Amino acid sequence: MADTLDQSKRDSPGRNSWHSGREAIDKILPFIYEELRRIAHYRLRAEQTGHTLETTGLVHEAYLRLAASERLEFENRAHFLAIAAQAMRHILIDSALTRRTQKRGGGLQPLSLDAVPIIAETRSEDLLALDEALGRLAELNQRQARVVECRYFGGMNIEDTAVALDMSAATVKRDWTLARAWLNRELQN
Amino acid sequence: MADRASEWQRLSDALALLIDLPASEQKARLDAIARGDAALRAELVSLLRAHDARSALDTPVLDVLLISQEKVEATLPAWSDEVIGARYHVLAAGVGGGMGVVVKALDDRLDRVVALKFLSSHLLENVVARERFRVEARAIASLDHPNVCAIYDMGDASDDRFFISMPYYHGETIAAKLARGPLAIDDVVSYALQAARGLAAAHARRIIHRDIKPANLIVTSDGVMKILDFGIAKLGGKAMTAPGFTPGTTSYMSPEQTRAEVVDPRTDIWSLGVVMYEMLTGVRPFRGADAREVSVAICEGELEAISALRRDVPGALERLVAAMLAKRAGERPATAKGVARELEGIE
Incomplete structure (x- = not known):
């Protein structure tokens, strides 16, 4: 399924979205957040x-869902994933910062459904440090x-990262x- | 800043050379590179040590999504009273991901609580896969073994998702137990024995599990082990090898599985061996920074002796696990029944 989708999207006019950087991330943020x-x-x-069950593959599922709904305007799957990775970082860090602020503010604050924290408390400081x-x-x-x-x-994976960043797989592996x-x-320090 | 960047570039180049060397050659090369520069040498040594250490980066970031229970109770509304297949009332949503979603539901007709597992549509997109799953589900349903999760029913939900219904167990998976560290020897033997018995019953009917891992082994509150998700891994075959789909559990795959070869029941014996090793030591026997490195370790890596990591493990148990983890299937215990017999001797 992923293959055929890739094929159909490859020829679609998507280059601009990929190159518009911040704009592309903003576009994708709500979907990844959802x-x-x-x-x-x-x-x-x-x-x-x-x-x-495993929850890895979340971003890939997001891709499939978006691809199925034809709201996707990216050059290929790897480029989508790279933007999604940035969006994911943005969301998780945002959520961790919110947690930190709430903690400093003291006491438990009532949360609306939309504000359900998505990060385990014990992990959020680690994530910020990273x-x-x-x-x-x-x-x-x-x-x-x-x-x-x-x-x-x-x-x-290494291969997708190589495609998205236009590098060889060997260089991705080395950099990683x-x-x-x-x-x-x-x-550690 | 530019200085620090070029400094890191220099370190990067040196480090890349050193990392791939066997430990025996590392020291000499390190001396050659540092050429008496003690600071540079110390820097490289600390980076090599950091390379060898476990890293937060090795755990997928999605694992940070786990939040504590109480918070949810306060924040989520009651779950919908969606009705599936005209008889199941959804009580609570379960967990999503990999193979599908599990929800808790009330079976109207028989008035009992069940777990409904929905298989991801991309796994069941073609008729052949769906049919194959049905055949396998029927075989498992006929198993009726205390250590294999039963299948009550299967069907199609209105939105074309395929589901199976099974008992709703109160309990904890081995994965959850492992999150707190290694297990007591008695528990390891008991759980492994039950899993081996369940596998033996399945293998006798020519059913291979293919995805034995801690998350698929649940221990009920009565201490009974149930093997979950029989046959589902087979479905995953196609989707999971599609580009970009990195299965989350390479760590438990047998060498023949990582090479995508034809597997037989001995693949399950290997995977159970990995789980036993992890239950005993708290660590997985074959590790790596990513799926590919893990695969290489599985196929070529030497097994670190359990006794080097934990002292109170009976010799017979250690030997059994080592045998189950023989790289060549032919050198493993031939049957799950045989493994069960060995474990009975240890028990």
């Missing part, structure tokens, strides 16, 4: 049913930081390994 909330809800309920370290890495090597963004926030070591050390 997916995240959907999965978060399912996860919560999972503890009750005692059944757990995000900051990733920002520092971007100053040293923009490309390596992009690779981490695709792989970690987008759940993309180096960036991982650097970030690991930053986070």
Whole structure:
């Protein structure tokens, strides 16, 4: 299914959306956010049913859903995933920051359904630390930081990352390994 | 800033050279690169150490989505009273992802609570796959083994999603137990024995599970192990190998599975071996930064002895797990029944 969709989208006029950067992310944000909330809800309920399933592949599902609804205007799947990875980072960091603010504000605040937190409390500080370290890495090597963004926030494999960032798979692998070591050390300190 | 960037570039190049070297050659190369520059050497050593360490980056970010229970109770409305297949009232939504979604429902007709599993439409898009699943579901339904999750019913929901209904178990998966660390030896033996018995019953009917992993093994509040999701992994075959679909659980695949070869029941024996290893030590035997590295470790990596990680494991149990994790299927215990017999001896 993914293959045929790719094929049909490949010829569609999508280049502009990919190159418009920020605009493309803004466009995709609500969809990714919706997916995240959907999965978060399912996860919560999972503890009750005692059944757990993998939630990886979320972004890919978002892609399939969007592709099916023909609201997709990206050059190809990999480019969509790369933008989605940025959107995912944006949303998760936003949510973690909100958590931090609420905590400092003291006490529990009433939450509306729309404000259901999507990040485990214990993980949100870790995530912020990672995000900051990733920002520092971007100053040293923009490309390596992009690779981490695709792989970690987008759940993309080496091949997809290579297509999206227009690099060879070998270079993606190398960048990922180096960036991982650097970030690991930053986070240990 | 430009200085620091070029400095990192230099370190990157050196590090890339060093990382791929076997440990025995690393030191000499390190000396050659540093050429007496102690600061540079220390820098590279610390990066190599960071490379070898476990990293937060190895856990998919989606795992941060888990939030605590109480919060939800306060924030979510009661779930809809959607009716599926004219007899199931949805009580609570379950979990989404990989193979589908599970919801808790009330079976109107028999007045009992069931779990409904919906299979993702992209897994069942073609008639052949759907039919194959039906055939397999029937075979499992006829199994009637205490350690295999029963199948009550299957059908189509109004929106063309396919579902199966099964018992609603109160309990905890092995994955949830592992999240708290290694398990007691007695528990490991008991769970492994029950899983082996369930597998033996399935294998006797020529049903291979193909996706044995901690999340598919649930222990009910009575201590009874139930194997979930029989046959579903087979469906995944096509979709999961499509570009971009990285199955979340490479770690439990047998070497022959990672190579996409034809598998037989011994693939399940391997996967159960991985789960047993993890229950005993708290870590997976074959690890890597991504699915490909994990696959390489599975096919080529040497097994770290359980006794090196935990001391109170009986020798017979350690030997059994090591045998189950033989790279060549022919060198593993031939049947799940045989594994069960060994475990009975340890118990």
